[in-house]
Amino acid sequence: MVKTLSVIVLSGAEDGRTHTFSQGHEGYESEDSWSLSVGRRNDNDLCLQFDTFASRQHAKLHWKNKQWWLEDCNTVNGTFLENTSDFFSEERIKGIIPIQEGELFRIGRTWLRIQPNE
């Protein structure tokens, strides 16, 4: 079965839009992983063209070891995870961290979520 990824936009001008990707069509594949790029520039797999707070090349999503990983590309404005204990102070991520389906993350001003695969 072909691996797919659905990411839903949860804020901003594209709030409500779902981006779907499938392995072999989008992204970059190496021996043991599948990677997708996120950023403002339109050559990204997931392009956030309306978010001026997103960097041109902002973050990457990796599928590796049956698990999603989120990587921040050393951006000015950062990539954040929702903080369940303190709603208003989000956790800025460093490097690569594992991310669960359903977990909210923020790139620039845009909140995103990986939709559970049906």
Place this chain on the structure above:
Amino acid sequence: MATIDIKDILISARLEATRMRHYYLGIEHLFIAMLEVRGGLTSTLIFEAGFNPEYVIESIRRKVGKGSRHRLWAGIPTTPRADVVLGIADELMKESELPHITERELLIAILDEGDNVPLRVLSGLGVDVKSLPQQAKTRQITRAVTQPFVSIDLAPQFGEELNKDELFILRRMFHGYAQVRVETRLRGGYSDSTLIVITPIQGDNREDAPVVVKIGPHDAIYDEAQRYERHVKGTLPPLTARLEDTVIAPQISDLAALKYTLITDDNGRALDVRGIVGVWENSKLANWLYEKLYNSFGTNWWMQSRPYRFETWQEYDWLLPPILTLELAKNEDATEDAIVLRLPIKRARLNHIEYGETVVVENFVVHRVDREQKSITLALGQSGGSITRPYQIKIRGINFEEDTYFRGEVVDKLAGRVWKTRNEELENAVRALEPDFDHKQNAVRFGDFYAPNPIMAYTTLLDTPVFGSLSTIHGDLHMGNILIGANDTALLIDFGHTREGHTLMDWATLEVSLLSELVLPHLEDGWASVRQLIPYLIALNESRIYSESSPISQKLIPILRLRQIVAERLAKPNHWEEYFIGLALLALRGVTWETLSVNQRRLMFLVSALAMFAIAKKQSPTDDHNTPFDDTEFSKNTGL
């Protein structure tokens, strides 16, 4: 009664989208527009869930953030999600055979859609979102505000009136009681808040235990509730003041209130430490400070300290008046010669900024919004909701009709002309004390004794590195916030400034408070009288008593004991500069406080000067410590 039309909601939603520089129409804008309808369906349900609609609006804005000044598209397109929601609302309208969508259909649709920003914010704030859909369908809105009736009696010793808003809040807070008796107002909230002790009385005349109610601006009150959760709740001794869970925030005013339960003394009265001045022996108060206050809170607070190296401004700059007050400039382009302030700040440059110059501030955070004064206060620092943010800049002349600002927002650029500097503000404060010495010199002369002039020397002090310690601190530990309960237990209230901070700050705050309320009342008005304290204070700064038998020395006994606590908490034994720096700046803040009497402010000036004198002495080891009245060393240094 029908709720309002979508037409009106859309108009204010687009305004909101423009004010926030979003230029798209999302659920957040629709929801804010609905919350703005006072007495409307949405704001009523939120209000009944225990939240102030204004506060929810601010929270949504804070979560979403303001857009950038560059527009990337024309018009105000609707987001995909808003399209979905408007579609659901449209179907509901047709089902109900209505001529157009009203607030009710829109609210049901937003709740039904279930995955939008406003709902996430409501859950984040702790609103029970699950109960809302049913209420949205059935709740009827009537204009008449039902006011629960609770009889409010003022105890004879209270001796003053409560205003309409305060009465309204108390009626809501004590809904279900037949009556409440307002016992005393606790003095000395240096903030805008009111603290009162209240005894609730049941229908059968049974009295419940008294509580302390704090009424203040709603954002400050909500912050305090959050601080209590984070810093205080788990660290309190078993017997103490506890915060009751819900904040009361009526829609009719910007005020909100919370209440602390108390364990009081046998006759049901809660006394603040001020109340026992003149009742307790000074030695009893001294022992109480050490045994009851320090020992019972200390184990989880001040004694849990970790080494902390900071520059003084990081912990103390925020206490002083804003470094600049600017008049907002209309034309941001005319700022070619402007002075630009951004991280890192060069303090030396700040001292040379003068009236009328144009200043551009970049990447400051909105710290306070004052709609009445049409001003905002900015502070430096990007993260967190810290109250101790340094380098506050006040901006006057904000038009809130055109522009919206919310706390925590990062302002990327703002220009203004200098209206007042901190140095001017401090100088004016000292002039108001009618000094009988030259207050513009680097050293001030008190009789035949010279000390550094606090309003000149404070900037150097702010740049001084401190080897100190960090712990949970109360943040505003003055006498009015310390209560005495049953068996002389120490109770603390008012956790609006509680945080991780410089351990010694609490004790410097308490010393300043004890000096001005325990020692000063025994002196006559005027500088000559305040100056009598000089030898006593110098001796105190050397941890000794000036003249055992004098009544002033008796009053200083509790402070001498307080200094013992400080001695235990100094990061490096016997290095008192760590404490004097805090004391000097807290006392300097006191000089600018108009709620203090002129004589109290004179004392503050003196305390600040003497603390700075003590620091200067430590730094010049050639000083002869046995002759504090010999001013030669210091006056030589200052060229006087």
